[in-house]
Amino acid sequence: MNYRMIPWGLALLLIGLGAALVPALPKAKKNSESKVQRVRISAERFHFIPSRIRVKRGTLLEIELSSQDTFHGFRIPKAEVDVTIPARGQGKVKIRFRSRKAGSYPFECSRPCGAGHTMMRGTIIVE
Ligand SMILES: [Cu+2]
Incomplete structure:
Protein backbone atom coordinates (compact mmCIF):
# COMPACT_ATOMS: atom_id res chain seq x y z
CA MET A 1 0.00 0.00 0.00
CA ASN A 2 1.29 3.44 -0.94
CA TYR A 3 1.80 5.47 2.26
CA ARG A 4 -0.28 8.28 0.69
CA MET A 5 -3.28 5.95 0.81
CA ILE A 6 -3.16 5.56 4.57
CA PRO A 7 -4.83 8.82 5.60
CA TRP A 8 -7.68 8.17 3.15
CA GLY A 9 -8.09 4.66 4.41
CA LEU A 10 -8.17 5.96 7.95
CA ALA A 11 -10.66 8.66 7.05
CA LEU A 12 -12.95 6.15 5.34
CA LEU A 13 -12.68 3.85 8.32
CA LEU A 14 -13.66 6.68 10.69
CA ILE A 15 -16.59 7.71 8.48
CA GLY A 16 -17.72 4.11 8.41
CA LEU A 17 -17.45 3.85 12.18
CA GLY A 18 -19.31 7.11 12.61
CA ALA A 19 -22.15 5.96 10.36
CA ALA A 20 -22.34 2.70 12.25
CA LEU A 21 -22.49 4.49 15.60
CA VAL A 22 -25.08 7.14 14.74
CA PRO A 23 -28.11 4.85 14.85
CA ALA A 24 -26.94 3.54 18.22
CA LEU A 25 -27.05 7.00 19.80
CA PRO A 26 -30.15 7.67 21.87
CA LYS A 27 -32.69 9.59 19.84
CA ALA A 28 -34.38 12.69 21.17
CA LYS A 29 -37.78 11.90 22.63
CA LYS A 30 -40.29 12.46 19.92
CA ASN A 31 -43.54 11.59 21.64
CA SER A 32 -46.41 13.99 22.21
CA GLU A 33 -45.13 14.94 25.69
CA SER A 34 -42.71 17.37 24.12
CA LYS A 35 -45.20 18.84 21.67
CA VAL A 36 -47.03 22.13 21.99
CA GLN A 37 -50.17 23.00 20.09
CA ARG A 38 -51.02 26.69 19.98
CA VAL A 39 -54.57 27.84 19.43
CA ARG A 40 -56.20 31.25 19.40
CA ILE A 41 -59.74 31.53 20.65
CA SER A 42 -61.79 34.62 20.14
CA ALA A 43 -64.63 35.33 22.56
CA GLU A 44 -67.65 37.45 21.76
CA ARG A 45 -71.29 37.58 22.78
CA PHE A 46 -72.17 34.72 22.87
CA HIS A 47 -69.69 32.25 21.52
CA PHE A 48 -66.11 31.16 21.32
CA ILE A 49 -64.45 30.84 17.92
CA PRO A 50 -63.40 28.12 17.49
CA SER A 51 -65.51 26.32 20.05
CA ARG A 52 -64.17 22.85 19.34
CA ILE A 53 -60.51 22.04 19.66
CA ARG A 54 -58.83 18.71 19.12
CA VAL A 55 -55.56 17.80 20.73
CA LYS A 56 -53.55 14.62 21.10
CA ARG A 57 -53.28 13.39 24.66
CA GLY A 58 -50.08 14.45 26.33
CA THR A 59 -49.66 17.44 24.04
CA LEU A 60 -49.50 20.79 25.76
CA LEU A 61 -52.29 23.01 24.50
CA GLU A 62 -51.53 26.69 24.71
CA ILE A 63 -54.63 28.80 24.20
CA GLU A 64 -54.47 32.52 23.62
CA LEU A 65 -57.78 34.14 24.45
CA SER A 66 -58.98 37.52 23.31
CA SER A 67 -62.32 39.26 23.29
CA GLN A 68 -64.08 41.04 20.46
CA ASP A 69 -66.31 42.99 22.84
CA THR A 70 -66.69 42.93 26.60
CA PHE A 71 -65.00 40.99 29.40
CA HIS A 72 -65.58 37.26 29.26
CA GLY A 73 -64.35 34.31 31.24
CA PHE A 74 -62.81 31.01 30.24
CA ARG A 75 -63.25 28.08 32.52
CA TYR A 105 -63.23 18.73 28.40
CA PRO A 106 -66.00 21.29 28.15
CA PHE A 107 -65.20 24.96 28.63
CA GLU A 108 -67.52 27.86 29.27
CA CYS A 109 -67.66 31.57 29.85
CA SER A 110 -67.32 32.15 33.58
CA ARG A 111 -68.13 35.82 33.68
CA PRO A 112 -71.71 37.01 33.21
CA CYS A 113 -71.66 38.87 29.91
CA GLY A 114 -75.31 39.18 28.93
CA ALA A 115 -78.44 37.30 27.95
CA GLY A 116 -76.67 34.49 26.11
CA HIS A 117 -73.91 33.99 28.65
CA THR A 118 -74.92 30.42 29.59
CA MET A 119 -74.79 29.39 25.92
CA MET A 120 -71.18 30.45 25.62
CA ARG A 121 -69.53 27.06 25.64
CA GLY A 122 -67.11 24.84 23.83
CA THR A 123 -65.18 21.61 24.11
CA ILE A 124 -61.60 20.45 24.02
CA ILE A 125 -61.44 16.93 22.67
CA VAL A 126 -58.40 14.97 23.80
CA GLU A 127 -57.73 12.07 21.43
CU1 LIG B 1 -70.26 35.16 29.64
Whole structure:
Protein backbone atom coordinates (compact mmCIF):
# COMPACT_ATOMS: atom_id res chain seq x y z
CA MET A 1 0.00 0.00 0.00
CA ASN A 2 1.29 3.44 -0.94
CA TYR A 3 1.80 5.47 2.26
CA ARG A 4 -0.28 8.28 0.69
CA MET A 5 -3.28 5.95 0.81
CA ILE A 6 -3.16 5.56 4.57
CA PRO A 7 -4.83 8.82 5.60
CA TRP A 8 -7.68 8.17 3.15
CA GLY A 9 -8.09 4.66 4.41
CA LEU A 10 -8.17 5.96 7.95
CA ALA A 11 -10.66 8.66 7.05
CA LEU A 12 -12.95 6.15 5.34
CA LEU A 13 -12.68 3.85 8.32
CA LEU A 14 -13.66 6.68 10.69
CA ILE A 15 -16.59 7.71 8.48
CA GLY A 16 -17.72 4.11 8.41
CA LEU A 17 -17.45 3.85 12.18
CA GLY A 18 -19.31 7.11 12.61
CA ALA A 19 -22.15 5.96 10.36
CA ALA A 20 -22.34 2.70 12.25
CA LEU A 21 -22.49 4.49 15.60
CA VAL A 22 -25.08 7.14 14.74
CA PRO A 23 -28.11 4.85 14.85
CA ALA A 24 -26.94 3.54 18.22
CA LEU A 25 -27.05 7.00 19.80
CA PRO A 26 -30.15 7.67 21.87
CA LYS A 27 -32.69 9.59 19.84
CA ALA A 28 -34.38 12.69 21.17
CA LYS A 29 -37.78 11.90 22.63
CA LYS A 30 -40.29 12.46 19.92
CA ASN A 31 -43.54 11.59 21.64
CA SER A 32 -46.41 13.99 22.21
CA GLU A 33 -45.13 14.94 25.69
CA SER A 34 -42.71 17.37 24.12
CA LYS A 35 -45.20 18.84 21.67
CA VAL A 36 -47.03 22.13 21.99
CA GLN A 37 -50.17 23.00 20.09
CA ARG A 38 -51.02 26.69 19.98
CA VAL A 39 -54.57 27.84 19.43
CA ARG A 40 -56.20 31.25 19.40
CA ILE A 41 -59.74 31.53 20.65
CA SER A 42 -61.79 34.62 20.14
CA ALA A 43 -64.63 35.33 22.56
CA GLU A 44 -67.65 37.45 21.76
CA ARG A 45 -71.29 37.58 22.78
CA PHE A 46 -72.17 34.72 22.87
CA HIS A 47 -69.69 32.25 21.52
CA PHE A 48 -66.11 31.16 21.32
CA ILE A 49 -64.45 30.84 17.92
CA PRO A 50 -63.40 28.12 17.49
CA SER A 51 -65.51 26.32 20.05
CA ARG A 52 -64.17 22.85 19.34
CA ILE A 53 -60.51 22.04 19.66
CA ARG A 54 -58.83 18.71 19.12
CA VAL A 55 -55.56 17.80 20.73
CA LYS A 56 -53.55 14.62 21.10
CA ARG A 57 -53.28 13.39 24.66
CA GLY A 58 -50.08 14.45 26.33
CA THR A 59 -49.66 17.44 24.04
CA LEU A 60 -49.50 20.79 25.76
CA LEU A 61 -52.29 23.01 24.50
CA GLU A 62 -51.53 26.69 24.71
CA ILE A 63 -54.63 28.80 24.20
CA GLU A 64 -54.47 32.52 23.62
CA LEU A 65 -57.78 34.14 24.45
CA SER A 66 -58.98 37.52 23.31
CA SER A 67 -62.32 39.26 23.29
CA GLN A 68 -64.08 41.04 20.46
CA ASP A 69 -66.31 42.99 22.84
CA THR A 70 -66.69 42.93 26.60
CA PHE A 71 -65.00 40.99 29.40
CA HIS A 72 -65.58 37.26 29.26
CA GLY A 73 -64.35 34.31 31.24
CA PHE A 74 -62.81 31.01 30.24
CA ARG A 75 -63.25 28.08 32.52
CA ILE A 76 -62.47 24.38 32.09
CA PRO A 77 -64.20 22.88 35.12
CA LYS A 78 -62.42 19.51 34.81
CA ALA A 79 -59.02 21.16 34.70
CA GLU A 80 -59.32 23.92 37.31
CA VAL A 81 -58.73 26.57 34.69
CA ASP A 82 -60.62 29.83 35.12
CA VAL A 83 -59.41 33.14 33.76
CA THR A 84 -60.88 36.48 32.78
CA ILE A 85 -60.54 37.48 29.15
CA PRO A 86 -59.97 41.25 29.01
CA ALA A 87 -62.33 43.41 26.99
CA ARG A 88 -61.38 44.23 23.42
CA GLY A 89 -58.26 46.30 23.17
CA GLN A 90 -57.24 45.56 26.75
CA GLY A 91 -54.99 42.61 26.13
CA LYS A 92 -55.05 38.87 25.85
CA VAL A 93 -54.69 36.03 28.25
CA LYS A 94 -52.98 32.68 27.81
CA ILE A 95 -53.82 29.40 29.44
CA ARG A 96 -52.11 26.02 29.26
CA PHE A 97 -53.89 22.74 29.28
CA ARG A 98 -52.60 19.21 29.08
CA SER A 99 -54.37 15.93 29.58
CA ARG A 100 -52.94 12.46 29.48
CA LYS A 101 -56.43 11.01 29.37
CA ALA A 102 -58.56 11.00 26.26
CA GLY A 103 -61.99 12.49 26.63
CA SER A 104 -63.92 15.68 26.29
CA TYR A 105 -63.23 18.73 28.40
CA PRO A 106 -66.00 21.29 28.15
CA PHE A 107 -65.20 24.96 28.63
CA GLU A 108 -67.52 27.86 29.27
CA CYS A 109 -67.66 31.57 29.85
CA SER A 110 -67.32 32.15 33.58
CA ARG A 111 -68.13 35.82 33.68
CA PRO A 112 -71.71 37.01 33.21
CA CYS A 113 -71.66 38.87 29.91
CA GLY A 114 -75.31 39.18 28.93
CA ALA A 115 -78.44 37.30 27.95
CA GLY A 116 -76.67 34.49 26.11
CA HIS A 117 -73.91 33.99 28.65
CA THR A 118 -74.92 30.42 29.59
CA MET A 119 -74.79 29.39 25.92
CA MET A 120 -71.18 30.45 25.62
CA ARG A 121 -69.53 27.06 25.64
CA GLY A 122 -67.11 24.84 23.83
CA THR A 123 -65.18 21.61 24.11
CA ILE A 124 -61.60 20.45 24.02
CA ILE A 125 -61.44 16.93 22.67
CA VAL A 126 -58.40 14.97 23.80
CA GLU A 127 -57.73 12.07 21.43
CU1 LIG B 1 -70.26 35.16 29.64
